Amino acid sequence: MSRPLTDQEKRKQISIRGIVGVENVAELKKGFNRHLHFTLVKDRNVATPRDYYFALAHTVRDHLVGRWIRTQQYYYEKDPKRVYYLSLEFYMGRTLQNTMINLGLQNACDEAIYQLGLDIEELEDIEEDAGLGNGGLGRLAACFLDSMATLGLAAYGYGIRYEYGIFNQKIRDGWQVEEADDWLRHGNPWEKARPEYMLPVHFYGRVEHTKSGLKWVDTQVVLALPYDTPVPGYMNNTVNTMRLWSARAPNDFNLRDFNVGDYIQAVLDRNLAENISRVLYPNDNFFEGKELRLKQEYFVVAATLQDVIRRFKASKFGSTESIRTIFESFPDQVNHAFHFLINVLVAWDITKRTFAYTNHTVLPEALERWPVDLVEKLLPRHLQIIYEINQRHLDKVAALFPNDIDRLRRMSLIEEGGVKRINMAHLCIIGSHAVNGVAKIHSDIVKTQVFKDFAELEPEKFQNKTNGITPRRWLLLCNPGLAELIAEKIGEDYVKDLSQLIKLHKFVNDDIFIREVSKVKQENKVKFAQYLEKEYKVKINPSSMFDVHVKRIHEYKRQLMNCLHIITMYNRIKRNPMKPFVPRTVIIGGKAAPGYHMAKMIIRLITAVGHVVNNDPVVGNKLKVIFLENYRVSLAEKVIPATDLSEQISTAGTEASGTGNMKFMLNGALTIGTMDGANVEMAEEAGEENLFIFGMRIQDVEELDKKGYNAQEYYDKLPELKQAIDQIKSGFFSPKQPDLFNEVTNMLFHHDRFKVFADYEAYVKCQDKVSQLYMNAKEWTKMVIRNIAASGKFSSDRTIKEYARDIWNVEPSDIKIPPPNEPRDVADDKNPNCTTQQVKL
Structure with a gap:
C-alpha cells in the first residue's frame, strides 16, 4: 500500500534519515511480526500499543546486534587505546528514534509501520525516558557517548543502572510533588545483562597489619552486575557500549550466621546491599553527603576499574613482560574521564597519567567534601591511602613554597576545623594529568579563582574544553x-x-x-x-x-x-x-x-x-x-x-x-x-x-x-x-x-x-x-x-575531538566497521568473523 506524502510526513523524505527501499521495508515488517509473535507472544487481536513499541524496538535492535559484535571484535583485534568515560549520570532519554536515525533506518521504519496500519509517533511516545541524570551533566555524558561512537573512538561509558531515575514531577495545586520513576516497570529492550562479568565490591571492614603488609579484612561484599546498552555512531556501523552496574547481594549475604528464626529477615536484608543502585540522587549542583551516595560513587569506580583491568589484561597478558612493565603501559592504553582511586593500580604516577578530571561547577555547595569519619567507616584502607597521598603532595608544595603555611592549609586534601573533611576536588586535581572546565569563562574561573593554588603549582595541567551537543x-x-x-x-x-x-x-x-x-x-x-x-x-x-x-x-x-x-x-x-x-x-x-x-x-x-x-x-x-x-x-x-x-x-x-x-x-x-x-x-x-x-x-x-x-x-x-x-x-x-x-x-x-x-x-x-x-x-x-x-x-563532535587530541591522546578513527551481513551472520557459527570467543566485552 502506498500513498502521496503529506506535509506533516515531510520527515520521511529526508535522505539523511535513510532511504526507503522496498526490501528494507519488507524485512522490517517481517521482523516486526516475528517479534510480536515469538518475543512478545501476541497476535494483532490482543496486542497493545506497548507491545507494538516493543516489537519495533526489538526489530531495530536486530540491526544493531551484528554491528555491535563486529565493533567489539574489531577493538579486540586492533587493540586501540580505549577511552573510559565514568559518570554517575547518563541522561539518555529515549533510544528508539535515535537508533533508527543513526542506523539510517528512520524512513524505512516509518513506511513499514505505516503499512502495518500503525502510527510510529504514537509508538515512539510509549518509550520511557532513561532518566538516569539530573540535567546538564548527565545529558552531556549522553551526547559525548554519541559523538565518541560517531568519531569511531574505542570508548565505553560506565555508570550505575538506577532502578529509579530522576523523579517524575507532578504539579498539584501549584506545588511540585515527586513520584518515583519506575522506568524499568515494563522492561528495557535496549539492555543486555552480563552476569558472567559480575564483580565484587568491598565495603566496611578493618585494616590489619600482617607480615606481607597492610590488609583490608572482614569486608562486606556487594556484587556489581553489568548491563550493556549499545551506543551506535551515525551511519558508520560503529556500535560502542555503555555499561551500567546494578548492585546485587551475594547468596550468602547475612546468611552465614543465621539461625532458624532469622532466615527470613536475613534474606529480606539483601535489600540493604542492593539499595546502592536503587535510586538516583535528585540533586543538581548540590552536594549531599550521605553514606549511600559515597557508596554509589565507590561502587561504580571499584567495579569499573576491575572491569577495565580485566579487559586490559586480556589484551596484554599474552606477553612475557612482568606485571609492573605491562601496567606501565596502562595509561597509553586506557583513559578515564573521571576522578579517584589508586588501590588497585600499581603506582601513583600511573594513576596520574591515566586519569583526567573535568570540573562541572564552581558553586561551593556543589563541590564534594566527605567527612573523614564516614570514609574511615566505609573505606578504611582508602583513608590511609588518601593520607599518604596528601603527605607526599604537601611535601611537594612545601618544597616549592617554603614557609607558606596558609598555602599548605588551602591545598591540603584534608580540611581541618570543625568536622574534618576530604576535599575531593583537590584529590581529583592532584590525581590527574589534566584538569579542565567546560567553557572558556568557566575554565578561567577554575584556574584563577577556585583552584588558583593548584594552577600555580602545575599550570600545564589546566585546560578548557567547551561543551557541545550532538x-x-x-x-x-x-x-x-x-x-x-x-x-x-x-x-x-x-x-x-x-x-x-x-x-x-x-x-x-x-x-x-x-x-x-x-x-x-x-x-x-x-x-x-x-x-x-x-x-x-x-x-x-x-x-x-x-x-x-x-x-x-x-x-x-x-x-x-x-x-x-x-x-x-x-x-x-x-x-x-x-x-x-x-x-x-x-x-x-x-x-x-x-x-x-x-x-x-x-x-x-x-x-x-x-x-x-x-x-x-x-x-x-x-x-x-x-x-x-x-x-x-x-x-x-x-x-x-x-x-x-x-x-x-x-x-x-x-x-x-x-x-x-x-x-x-x-x-x-x-x-x-x-x-x-x-x-x-x-x-x-x-x-x-x-x-x-x-x-x-x-x-x-x-x-x-x-x-x-x-x-x-x-x-x-x-x-x-x-x-x-x-x-x-x-x-x-x-x-x-x-x-x-x-x-x-x-x-x-x-x-x-x-x-x-x-x-x-x-x-x-x-x-x-x-x-x-x-x-x-x-x-x-x-x-x-x-x-x-x-x-x-x-557540536559535541568538536568537543570530543579536542578531548581526544589534548587529553586522551587518541585519534578519531576514519576506519568504518564493515556492515554485518544481517541478520544471518549473528547466529552463523561457520562464519569465522562471528566466533563468540573472539568478542572480549
Whole structure:
C-alpha cells in the first residue's frame, strides 16, 4: 500500500534519515511480526500499543546486534587505546528514534509501520525516558557517548543502572510533588545483562597489619552486575557500549550466621546491599553527603576499574613482560574521564597519567567534601591511602613554597576545623594529568579563582574544553523540517561536521530561505501549541512569541527574574489595555531538588502568577504563562524546536557552560542572556549584536560584592520592580494565603547571592528590544539564520575531538566497521568473523 506524502510526513523524505527501499521495508515488517509473535507472544487481536513499541524496538535492535559484535571484535583485534568515560549520570532519554536515525533506518521504519496500519509517533511516545541524570551533566555524558561512537573512538561509558531515575514531577495545586520513576516497570529492550562479568565490591571492614603488609579484612561484599546498552555512531556501523552496574547481594549475604528464626529477615536484608543502585540522587549542583551516595560513587569506580583491568589484561597478558612493565603501559592504553582511586593500580604516577578530571561547577555547595569519619567507616584502607597521598603532595608544595603555611592549609586534601573533611576536588586535581572546565569563562574561573593554588603549582595541567551537543538528537531527531531545509541548501555532510553550517551565511538575505526558515518554526510552534492545549487546557496563540526558560530550578539560574518580568508585562497590559503589546507565551519548566525548599517556592510563585495572568480577561491572548510539568529529554525534543526566545539568564560567573543554550541556538531560537558560561562563546561566534546580551559581567559582580549588594536600593529606585514585589508580598497572587511568598521576598531582599534586583532593569529593557525586533518578522528570521550558521562550534563532535587530541591522546578513527551481513551472520557459527570467543566485552 502506498500513498502521496503529506506535509506533516515531510520527515520521511529526508535522505539523511535513510532511504526507503522496498526490501528494507519488507524485512522490517517481517521482523516486526516475528517479534510480536515469538518475543512478545501476541497476535494483532490482543496486542497493545506497548507491545507494538516493543516489537519495533526489538526489530531495530536486530540491526544493531551484528554491528555491535563486529565493533567489539574489531577493538579486540586492533587493540586501540580505549577511552573510559565514568559518570554517575547518563541522561539518555529515549533510544528508539535515535537508533533508527543513526542506523539510517528512520524512513524505512516509518513506511513499514505505516503499512502495518500503525502510527510510529504514537509508538515512539510509549518509550520511557532513561532518566538516569539530573540535567546538564548527565545529558552531556549522553551526547559525548554519541559523538565518541560517531568519531569511531574505542570508548565505553560506565555508570550505575538506577532502578529509579530522576523523579517524575507532578504539579498539584501549584506545588511540585515527586513520584518515583519506575522506568524499568515494563522492561528495557535496549539492555543486555552480563552476569558472567559480575564483580565484587568491598565495603566496611578493618585494616590489619600482617607480615606481607597492610590488609583490608572482614569486608562486606556487594556484587556489581553489568548491563550493556549499545551506543551506535551515525551511519558508520560503529556500535560502542555503555555499561551500567546494578548492585546485587551475594547468596550468602547475612546468611552465614543465621539461625532458624532469622532466615527470613536475613534474606529480606539483601535489600540493604542492593539499595546502592536503587535510586538516583535528585540533586543538581548540590552536594549531599550521605553514606549511600559515597557508596554509589565507590561502587561504580571499584567495579569499573576491575572491569577495565580485566579487559586490559586480556589484551596484554599474552606477553612475557612482568606485571609492573605491562601496567606501565596502562595509561597509553586506557583513559578515564573521571576522578579517584589508586588501590588497585600499581603506582601513583600511573594513576596520574591515566586519569583526567573535568570540573562541572564552581558553586561551593556543589563541590564534594566527605567527612573523614564516614570514609574511615566505609573505606578504611582508602583513608590511609588518601593520607599518604596528601603527605607526599604537601611535601611537594612545601618544597616549592617554603614557609607558606596558609598555602599548605588551602591545598591540603584534608580540611581541618570543625568536622574534618576530604576535599575531593583537590584529590581529583592532584590525581590527574589534566584538569579542565567546560567553557572558556568557566575554565578561567577554575584556574584563577577556585583552584588558583593548584594552577600555580602545575599550570600545564589546566585546560578548557567547551561543551557541545550532538546534532543527531538535537536537530535531525527533534527538528526534521529544519534539518531537511539545511541539507537542501548546504548538503548532508553537516550532520557529521557541524562547522559546515557557516555556509548558511550566504543565505541570510535570501527571501525564499528566510520564508522557509520562518515556516518551519511556525509549523513547530503550531504543533507544540496543540500539545500544550491538550495537556494544559490553555488556548495558546501560535503567533505569539514563545519565550522559553527550561532547566533545573535553581536560584542561580534566576527563574525568579523571569517571573518578575512576567509580572511587569502583566502590569503594563493592565495599566493600558489598549496599548499595542507583542503577544507572548512564557514557558518555564524544570525540576526542583526535593529537598530544595526555595526552588519549590519559586515553582509555586510561577504557577500562582500564571493562574492570575491566564484567567484575566483584560490580558486575553496577549500573555500566557505555562509551567511545563515534568521537563525531561523527550519534552525538550518537543519544546526546543518551537522556541523563539531562549532564556539563559544566570548571574555572571555561576553557570559553568550550559548546553540548553546551544540546543536552542541550533534550532533557530534567539538568546536573551548574560555573559556567562557558553553564552560568551555563542556571542563570539554569532556576534554580540545577534544575541540579546544584558546585565552585569563577572567584573561587575565582583565589584558589587566588594561594595556590598543592597537589594533595597534597586527596589526604591525602580517603580516597576517595586510594584511587582509589593504584589507578591501583599498576596495579590495568593489571595487565600497572603503571606505565602514572604520567604521568597525576604530572600530577595536579604539573602540573594545571585543579585536578581541588580540585573532586573537591564533585563526588562533588553526584553523590550526583543519585542521590538519580533514585530519585524524578516529581520528576526535573518538573525535566527545568523545564529544557526554560527552554531557549528557547539557540536559535541568538536568537543570530543579536542578531548581526544589534548587529553586522551587518541585519534578519531576514519576506519568504518564493515556492515554485518544481517541478520544471518549473528547466529552463523561457520562464519569465522562471528566466533563468540573472539568478542572480549
